[in-house]
Amino acid sequence: MTGGAFSVAICLTLFLIIEYVGHVDDDVFSIRFVIAAMGSIIVFSSHRLLNSLQDRNALSLLPKLTWRWFVVFMVVLLSAYVEKTSEQLSRKVMLLWLVITPFSLMAMALLIRVVASAYYASPLRRRKAILIWSNSACADLVSSLRDSPLAAVDVIGFFDNRNVSRPPSNIDRLGDLGDAVNWLLDSETGKIKVDVVFIGMNTKEPEELSEILEILYDSTATTYFVPESLIFGMPGIQLRELAGRPVLASVETPFIGLAALPKRIIDFIGAFIALILLSPVMLTVAIGVKMSSPGPIFFKQVRYGIAGKAINVFKFRSMKMAAKDTPVVQATVGDIRVTKFGSFIRKTSLDELPQLFNVLNGDMSLVGPRPHAVAHNELYRKLVNGYMFRHKIKPGITGWAQVNGLRGETDTLEKMQARVDYDLYYLQHWSIWLDFVILWRTVKVLFGDKNAY
Structure with a gap:
């Protein structure tokens, strides 16, 4: 943009x-x-x-x-x-x-x-960060972040076993590394408390660091490794620049600071225009849903959005009404719960059109990882490596995995791993042009995809 x-x-x-x-x-x-x-x-x-x-x-x-x-x-x-x-x-x-x-x-x-x-003056649009086991490079990074408000990162404190603090003196010491293990996770929700974690890399890392990394691996927090010296090229780590300082990031979101604005502008304008152009189609589908079976026109389900926060995702209802508290079960081929009209709108993805309101509201994006049901998230985050990294960006109506044949039921662990791999590729290689390619390929997929039912 x-x-x-x-x-x-x-x-x-x-x-x-x-x-x-x-x-x-x-x-x-x-x-x-x-x-x-x-x-x-x-x-x-x-x-x-x-x-x-x-x-x-x-x-x-x-x-x-x-x-x-x-x-x-x-x-x-x-x-x-x-x-x-x-x-x-x-x-x-x-x-x-x-x-x-x-x-x-x-x-x-x-x-x-x-x-x-x-x-980015609003605290709601800024990311909270902490330092763990800091070094002199971390101190320089904190100073640079303060001088670069457009980076939209606020460092709220640090954890370190040493009494003499390395960061600037006006950064609060939150405790030692043992305290960090208990502090990082919210006891009520089980979610990470911050958006970013900076870890200082030294010649000798403390034993507690491994437990902290284990927590971070199963979270949506971006982890930066800040080297004391130029030790780059570690496997699986991306070399990035933040506020003019070199850092090593583990699967970082591409939407930092100003980079988030182009994506949001395109989403808002695209969703607004699409809602206007597709309003006759949506009205027709709404009538079809109402006539197909008793129940509401829209189906609302709680799913995970960016940073693992719960959002309400809307769809046109394609199934018969189920009793409350019924366990979430993925639709399968020949699923008797799907109505005849519901089968049609699922195959053509017309049931996804109400998610344009989610995009307009800012909960979703036109392109991004597809949101999964909460029950599926909790299951696969324990089975698929890097699963939670896909929540570093907003979920999308369509995604890189979907246009590469991974649309519909994920009935095996291998399929889910493949879907996550595609989502992480998109996260690491995002560009405006890639979004346009995905949107164009989505149009072609809608009328020839055999994986939707």
């Missing part, structure tokens, strides 16, 4: 310059607008640029934006040369565009920072 914002800045600058200069070839410049817009979206859409937007020194952005703009400008010139229309371009317009645009991009970057700062 940053690519789109910077694309607007580039095209708006060109438009204003043309209005100021006047007397240009509209046909030639209209093509330049299209090429500049497409080139800008590609060149300015990168996680590295998103991270740079969080730098404390805003002026450091200018050279990074300028060289990307120069690439786009040269592509525009090259396109005119190939079309043999370069002589028809106003030199005054092009020169002004080349010189002024870096400042327009800088203004857009500052606007993005202001909007993001306001968005």
Whole structure:
């Protein structure tokens, strides 16, 4: 989405310059607008640029934006040369565009920072973190996080066996590592209390650390390993940058700070448009459900959302009404509970359309791991390695696993493991383009999938 914002800045600058200069070839410049817009979206859409937007020194952005703009400008010139229309371009317009645009991009970057700062000013949108067995690198990280509010991470304290604290003195010491084992899990819900855990890596780790890691493995908390020295390349660990500092992360969410905004904007706009366009279809399905069997039109089920929090997921009812407190059982081929009309809407996934309201509300995303019933979550988290990592992001109406043939009943442990593997691949390789690919492939799957019933 940053690519789109910077694309607007580039095209708006060109438009204003043309209005100021006047007397240009509209046909030639209209093509330049299209090429500049497409080139800008590609060149300015990168996680590295998103991270740079969080730098404390805003002026450091200018050279990074300028060289990307120069690439786009040269592509525009090259396109005119190939079309043999370069002589028809106003030199005054092009020169002004080349010189002024870096400042327009800088203004857009500052606007993005202001909007993001306001968005993450709310404590509800920030992640809570703790330090465990800190080192000097952790102290530097805490300082950098405080200087980078757009990282949206608040460190609330640390656990350490040593009396002399390594972090800044104004970070609360919550206890020793033995205390951390009991503190991490909420005694009532059994869920992790924080969103992020930083673990300092030293030459000698304490014995208690293994028990802490075991707790973290079965949780939705992101774990960062902060090395005292440059010991990277550990198996299964991702090298990331947080607030300008190197960290090693275990299956980190791609939606940190500013990176979360593009996904949310696309979800909101996509769900809003889809609800408008599909409203006649949804009305028809609602009538069909009501006529197919007695009971409500919608089916509501509690499932796990991001960070393992319970959410209500909505569907069009496709089964006959069951008695209250009936155990949750996955639908199977030829399931007698499914009505004839319910079978049709399940095969075409029309029963999933009410989840667009979940997306609009922010509980779900258009694309992400499919939410499972709570009973299934509690079962498979004990059987499938890395199962809870899929809850680091919002569940989706469709996902990478579903368009790769893993839709419908997961009647074996191998199928569930495969589904989780696809979900983790999506989490580690997410991009806006991957979301578009999944949405496009979902449309094709809906009318030819034999795994839905």
